[in-house]
Amino acid sequence: MPVAGKTILYTGAAGGLGTETTLSFLRAGARVVAIDNDAVKNEALVDRAKAEKLAGLVVGAIDLSDLDALRRSLETLSKKIGGFDVVINNAAIYPSKPFEDYSLEEMQRVQRINVDAGIVCVQVALPHMREKGWGRIINIASVTAFGGWANLSPYVQSKGALIGLARAWAREFGAYGITVNAVSPGAFPTDAEKIHPDPEGYTRYVLEHQAIKRRGDASDIANALMFLASDAAGFITGQTLNVDGGWVMN
Numbered sequence: 287m288p289v290a291g292k293t294i295l296y297t298g299a300a301g302g303l304g305t306e307t308t309l310s311f312l313r314a315g316a317r318v319v320a321i322d323n324d325a326v327k328n329e330a331l332v333d334r335a336k337a338e339k340l341a342g343l344v345v346g347a348i349d350l351s352d353l354d355a356l357r358r359s360l361e362t363l364s365k366k367i368g369g370f371d372v373v374i375n376n377a378a379i380y381p382s383k384p385f386e387d388y389s390l391e392e393m394q395r396v397q398r399i400n401v402d403a404g405i406v407c408v409q410v411a412l413p414h415m416r417e418k419g420w421g422r423i424i425n426i427a428s429v430t431a432f433g434g435w436a437n438l439s440p441y442v443q444s445k446g447a448l449i450g451l452a453r454a455w456a457r458e459f460g461a462y463g464i465t466v467n468a469v470s471p472g473a474f475p476t477d478a479e480k481i482h483p484d485p486e487g488y489t490r491y492v493l494e495h496q497a498i499k500r501r502g503d504a505s506d507i508a509n510a511l512m513f514l515a516s517d518a519a520g521f522i523t524g525q526t527l528n529v530d531g532g533w534v535m536n
């Protein structure tokens with residue numbers, strides 16, 4: 287996919303899906319500004335890129351929950367780098383417990399990291415995209431937003447917001463050559479899955495629901511993101527692409 291030369295702002299880039307996608311973008315000649323607050327995962331991402339002798343990785347060890355600090359760091363980075371062409375709002379936390387057990391502050395913290403940090407990323411990236419008349423914004427949603435899964439209420443809330451923002455932003459930014467879409471992963475065997483107490487039972491459940499009878503691989507997400515970030519996807523906007531082996535169909 288022609289993403290060479292593009293600068294990608296990618297939150298949660300050192301995570302399970304983020305690492306593979308970041309490496310795919312680097313292999314394709316893009317520059318990736320990888321934002322993650324997990325020092326161990328950041329180091330592992332750098333090591334993976336080094337092992338393949340890939341250039342273009344800029345790691346920002348930034349905590350997305352501090353929105354003012356995030357804005358300042360991104361503005362500095364943006365000036366240094368010459369702006370972001372693609373924003374992928376991917377970072378997420380996914381606490382799991384019954385709705386009654388969440389305080390309002392806990393609910394709000396999930397929105398701050400999963401949604402509000404993405405709003406800040408887009409606010410910082412937008413002037414450069416508008417000036418260039420080209421941009422790509424991709425919000426990472428989740429199959430849970432379509433099934434309304436139990437014990438994940440703030441997470442499901444955040445994914446619903448990201449899908450809504452993708453539509454609203456698509457409508458507003460289309461005139462500037464900027465497309466905005468959501469990618470909704472199904473169930474991928476990453477850290478996000480460790481919240482399930484019975485891994486084998488969960489795998490059976492996943493395969494029963496998918497049309498395709500294999501577990502998803504991070505490369506499945508990477509391929510979708512590479513496509514949506516490229517010129518080839520220039521006429522697709524406001525959409526949610528379910529990358530879930532044929533689980534949700536709408």
Ligand SMILES: NC(=O)c1ccc[n+]([C@@H]2O[C@H](COP(=O)([O-])OP(=O)(O)OC[C@H]3O[C@@H](n4cnc5c(N)ncnc54)[C@H](O)[C@@H]3O)[C@@H](O)[C@H]2O)c1
Pocket residue numbers: 297298299300301302303304321322323324327348349350351375376377378379380399426427428429430470471472473474475476477478479
């Ligand atoms: N893995 C799945 O099955 C699955 C399914 C549906 C949706 N998703 C979505 O895909 C995206 C990636 O998920 P993943 O499976 O790679 O999860 P992951 O937990 O491996 O990755 C998320 C990354 O976000 C980072 N992060 C969390 N809080 C942060 C903060 N405050 N500041 C900076 N970074 C922070 C984490 O350190 C982590 O590296 C998420 O949006 C998730 O909701 C995943």
